[in-house]
Amino acid sequence: MIFNLNKVYNMSDNDTGIAKHLENSSSEIVPLKEKLSYSFAQMPGTFYGGMMGVIQSFYFAWMGLLNIWIFIAQIIYAIWNVINDPIFGNAIGNTRYHNKKRGEVQRYIPYIKFGAPLFSLCFALVFFPPISWRGQTSNFTIQIWLFIWYLVSQLAYDTLFTFVLC
Template sequence: MSKEAQILNGRSSGIVPMKEKLSYAFAQMPGTFYGGVMGVIQSFYFAWMGLASTYLTIALIVYAIWNVVNDPIFGNKIGNTRHYNKKRGEVQRYIPYIKFGAPLFSLCFALVFFPPDAWRGQISNFGIQFWLFTWYLVTQIAYDTLFTLVLCAYVALLPQMTLNQREREKIQLFGTAFQLPAIIIGFIVPVAFLANPTSESIAIFQVLVVIIAIFGIFPYLILSKYVREHSEHIPEKKTPLFKSIKLAFKNPSFRVYVIYDGVSVLFLNLVMVSLPFLTWVLEPMEGFNMIIFWIGPILCLIIGVIIILKIAKKFSTKASISFYLGALSIGDFFSFFAGFSGNWILVSIGLSIFMLGFPGEFIQHNPMRADTIDYDSR
């Protein structure tokens, strides 16, 4: 049998070529990197740049509203896209957003952490505070918009690559291998450089942001080159925005997913935002004590990956999600109340519990979305 015939036969059975699996899995790294670093954006602007809490709160409210509004708008736009790729001879609706959006996505990510240094510490200067607030808000909105365009297209691409659940699990397993270093780096780097920040630590942090942003472009470009869309899975008719919203909320799977997504993101953001402040004010947290503080959370991060994958394999994705959401919630509340005691050992224990569930958000979120998309398209 010729190579071309083997590929066609594989596609008819839902088998995805290894090149496509690895390309898709590799592209999980940028979003994981960016998400980890962006989790501490408030500590950068509040603790380092000196943005007043009032402006920070206003920006967060405006950003939250935009975050809710832009998802259905751009999600519907992506779903209704019909781009004919002459070179491949296929109709595409996701890959164009990934390919052309990746450079802008990385640029917007980097710009968030590069407000003019002259604006730092100008707490009593209303003019400077206004422009710092504007930079914080505009760059976040730009980042979130590109995040929606690129990541929504990326996530929606997996169900279209194959309807074979085993193949999806294999792709996700490869993705986990790429995600693990991204999770660790995306978690440790911002905390290490933004806890009790100095001019030197911020300079190093900004260099790392640029490196991560440049690196983040290439996985998406590799994906756009090697992963194929299946035109036969694309509906002929486009769906209007309000009809899409109505149909989505009629879908019980979607309603459950929205609740799950909101809870998991809330717990993640609460810990990631507060962690630099916790490590900053806890005493004593210098030298060897700092190393001991991080041993438990880092070990639990690695152990958490193994446990989550084992539960998913032995029981189900839902059981795995239940485990990691439980670990996130228990660890979150434990760390929060331990912080009031000022005891860094208790905070480390709470953070260790949290880290048992932390990888689950990155490992199981995409399969959960894929199942929701499958249910919605029936």
């Protein structure tokens, strides 16, 4: 049995090809600096994703948005996600940005460079609806405005998430 960090291989007489491959690949060790770079690159997306996991609770329990409005917003958000991810993903994938300083063609740098500040702003706007709207479950007008704030901030956040982190 050969142990690898990612897999466990049961060795038999027929598996000598795998053993030779593992012996050859053991010299191709990924440096710690590169491992940390990949790990730290995932931190913003994980942070933002974790925070967005509590957004429904925030709007329901803290702001007083009724369940039906959250439900409708989530349906619209899901439909928007189905539409925008392939379109913007294709646009990002076909981008050719010529970096004059490095003398190379890049795809994602302009989206990260220019989209990250807007992405952070949209993330903050999700959690900062006007405080005067808090807890007014019986006021239909306030519920509509809170729903609009919730929906638009979610859509803006998700669109910029697609540009910056995907």
